[in-house]
Amino acid sequence: MDENVHERTKQDPNYQELVRRRSSLGWTLSLIMLVIYFGFILMVAYAPKFLGTPLGTGVTTIGIPIGLFVIVSAFALTGIYVSKANAQYDRLIRRIVEGYRP
Amino acid sequence: MRKLSCVLVSAFLATPTLALAAGTVDGGAKQAVNWNAIGMFIAFVALTLGITYWAAKRTASAADFYSAGGGITGFQNGLAIAGDYMSAASFLGISGLVYTSGYDGLIYSVGWLVGWPIVTFLIAEQLRNLGKFTFADVTSFRLGQTEIRILAACGSLVTVAFYLIAQMVGAGKLIQLLFGLDYWIAVILVGGLMMIYVTFGGMKATTWVQIIKAVLLLLGATFMAGAVLYSFGFSPEALFAKAVEVHPKKIAIMEPGSLISNPLSAISLGLALMFGTAGLPHILMRFFTVKDAKAARKSVFYATGFIGYFYILTFIIGFGAIVLVSTDMAFLDLSIFEKTKSGIAAIKGGSNMAAIHLADAVGGNMFLGFISAVAFATILAVVSGLALAGASAISHDIYAMVIKGGKANEHDEIRVSKTATLFLGVLAIILGIIFENQNVAFMVGLAFAIAASCNFPVLVMSIFWRGLTTRGALIGGFLGLITAIVGVILSPAVWEVTLGNPKGSAPVALDNPALFSMALAFVGIWLGSILDRSMRAKVDRSGFDAQYVRSQTGIGAASATAH
Numbered sequence: 032m033d034e035n036v037h038e039r040t041k042q043d044p045n046y047q048e049l050v051r052r053r054s055s056l057g058w059t060l061s062l063i064m065l066v067i068y069f070g071f072i073l074m075v076a077y078a079p080k081f082l083g084t085p086l087g088t089g090v091t092t093i094g095i096p097i098g099l100f101v102i103v104s105a106f107a108l109t110g111i112y113v114s115k116a117n118a119q120y121d122r123l124i125r126r127i128v129e130g131y132r133p
Numbered sequence: 134m135r136k137l138s139c140v141l142v143s144a145f146l147a148t149p150t151l152a153l154a155a156g157t158v159d160g161g162a163k164q165a166v167n168w169n170a171i172g173m174f175i176a177f178v179a180l181t182l183g184i185t186y187w188a189a190k191r192t193a194s195a196a197d198f199y200s201a202g203g204g205i206t207g208f209q210n211g212l213a214i215a216g217d218y219m220s221a222a223s224f225l226g227i228s229g230l231v232y233t234s235g236y237d238g239l240i241y242s243v244g245w246l247v248g249w250p251i252v253t254f255l256i257a258e259q260l261r262n263l264g265k266f267t268f269a270d271v272t273s274f275r276l277g278q279t280e281i282r283i284l285a286a287c288g289s290l291v292t293v294a295f296y297l298i299a300q301m302v303g304a305g306k307l308i309q310l311l312f313g314l315d316y317w318i319a320v321i322l323v324g325g326l327m328m329i330y331v332t333f334g335g336m337k338a339t340t341w342v343q344i345i346k347a348v349l350l351l352l353g354a355t356f357m358a359g360a361v362l363y364s365f366g367f368s369p370e371a372l373f374a375k376a377v378e379v380h381p382k383k384i385a386i387m388e389p390g391s392l393i394s395n396p397l398s399a400i401s402l403g404l405a406l407m408f409g410t411a412g413l414p415h416i417l418m419r420f421f422t423v424k425d426a427k428a429a430r431k432s433v434f435y436a437t438g439f440i441g442y443f444y445i446l447t448f449i450i451g452f453g454a455i456v457l458v459s460t461d462m463a464f465l466d467l468s469i470f471e472k473t474k475s476g477i478a479a480i481k482g483g484s485n486m487a488a489i490h491l492a493d494a495v496g497g498n499m500f501l502g503f504i505s506a507v508a509f510a511t512i513l514a515v516v517s518g519l520a521l522a523g524a525s526a527i528s529h530d531i532y533a534m535v536i537k538g539g540k541a542n543e544h545d546e547i548r549v550s551k552t553a554t555l556f557l558g559v560l561a562i563i564l565g566i567i568f569e570n571q572n573v574a575f576m577v578g579l580a581f582a583i584a585a586s587c588n589f590p591v592l593v594m595s596i597f598w599r600g601l602t603t604r605g606a607l608i609g610g611f612l613g614l615i616t617a618i619v620g621v622i623l624s625p626a627v628w629e630v631t632l633g634n635p636k637g638s639a640p641v642a643l644d645n646p647a648l649f650s651m652a653l654a655f656v657g658i659w660l661g662s663i664l665d666r667s668m669r670a671k672v673d674r675s676g677f678d679a680q681y682v683r684s685q686t687g688i689g690a691a692s693a694t695a696h
Contacts, residue, residue, distance in 0.1 A: 057254040076396035083388025
């Protein structure tokens with residue numbers, strides 16, 4: 032890439048918006064995933080008996096829905112990122128790229 | 134020197150022990166030849182060889198060979214990534230872990246999954262925008278080509294080697310059990326087929342083999358879990374209640390058990406699983422097979438869905454096996470049962486056979502053959518992906534970029550890659566046979582620890598941190614690589630179990646070193662970079678802006694298609 036292209040791109044408001052949005056969403060979602068996962072691991076390590084609390088009168092424990100929640104949240108968070116990216120980032124990227132076409 | 138040879142000798146004399154975690158597949162006695170399974174497996178091999186023939190005719194350029202010409206869609210790539218990840222170890226190992234200890238299996242499933250969102254948020258698109266064939270394309274984008282390529286190739290090859298050995302040994306054991314073939318025949322068969330797929334069909338064949346296997350495995354697992362739930366009127370509570378009743382550990386299978394005893398160890402393993410995923414070379418390579426960043430992002434979304442769904446299935450399958458396998462004398466070893474009075478301990482072939490016996494219990498002999506063939510296909514597909522990643526590190530990073538300074542002839546580069554594949558295949562067969570009676574469960578953990586401590590820190594810092602310099606990356610990367618290896622050798626799993634030292638003598642209490650090896654890698658990268666006042670460092674830092682613009686927008690990104 033020649034020097035000019037990235038210097039000009041950096042000034043492009045569309046680019047600045049893209050970077051701002053993508054980094055804040057990406058890092059926020061990463062942080063949420065880390066908190067959920069390490070929250071679960073710390074519970075396994077320090078409060079295994081809590082995860083063994085029965086739900087109602089049956090044998091199913093609270094640990095089962097919590098474990099499933101971590102699995103489903105991984106998928107859901109990925110879904111949030113992808114839908115935001117599909118809706119917003121691609122449009123911004125197209126505008127940035129079109130900025131160089133005469 | 135004498136001490137070292139003692140260690141080596143004891144490593145080879147150590148007796149095999151049961152795998153502690155869902156790392157590899159341990160075997161038992163050889164079974165009678167299962168013709169159903171062999172028939173279905175032959176059908177699978179015939180189909181995949183057909184695909185390889187088709188792919189070979191369409192594989193001419195380096196882009197075809199390394200990245201399937203960029204012609205894989207997001208959905209297809211999602212399946213292929215899921216296929217790479219749903220190895221025989223995770224299918225048989227996790228269901229076996231649920232079978233023996235219930236809830237603990239879920240802890241592993243969760244750990245293996247949560248790396249994917251991080252890959253989506255921070256790496257997938259940037260990787261596609263910056264790289265061409267290997268992840269070293271990304272880490273060396275603005276840094277010193279020679280040094281960084283060598284670092285990345287070391288990280289890749291060590292990761293691939295350990296993962297490959299674990300898979301080969303698992304394959305040999307499993308095939309011995311499933312098909313009644315001799316161990317060495319099984320290992321040669323897997324190695325030979327792998328070499329054919331990769332050398333003739335390159336990434337195109339490897340990807341399609343992976344997709345077909347992923348679909349078969351998902352269908353088979355869905356049927357099994359569905360059949361288990363069906364017999365309990367689709368009530369998980371009824372399934373759990375019956376499992377608690379028949380399992381010797383009773384209600385303890387519904388809560389975390391002894392698997393994770395030390396909290397620091399749990400966190401360290403969690404780090405290795407989470408960030409190791411984002412540093413596995415055969416997975417990272419898959420992002421170059423799609424058209425653009427958008428497809429890369431979508432493919433991880435599909436992959437996360439498939440993998441999460443699959444792990445929920447393995448959990449149900451494990452519980453189903455507790456109920457349907459451990460109570461049925463046909464699946465138990467009578468001599469062990471008489472001694473232990475426990476159907477769980479007496480399962481024929483060991484706990485890793487839980488899912489296989491369950492297939493027999495819910496679907497009869499034909500379905501048993503199907504699941505056995507799928508398990509074999511799984512190993513075959515995973516080792517092919519690994520071999521391709523290893524071969525690419527040798528041919529693209531070392532030969533084309535370091536030795537030839539980026540001016541290699543495309544035909545020569547492909548030739549080197551094919552030769553490297555043959556070399557890796559032969560090496561994998563030899564090591565697979567040497568390690569037959571070793572406990573190799575720690576090797577997958579080691580592969581993840583190295584990926585998390587060497588490949589991942591350098592990759593993520595090169596994408597996001599302006600201050601990173603070549604020297605910093607080298608110091609941190611090699612520091613992570615070496616401490617990960619040393620940490621694993623000194624851990625209880627290797628020091629006590631594999632090397633046979635007395636219990637409690639391991640110098641490091643953590644089973645996985647990621648906690649300190651990752652920290653050291655990041656500190657090394659940071660310190661090495663901020664203290665770097667060389668000319669090279671100026672060049673490294675000034676290249677960041679151009680790289681960042683491209684990583685965000687894809688302007689100037691390799692199209693990966695051959696023209």
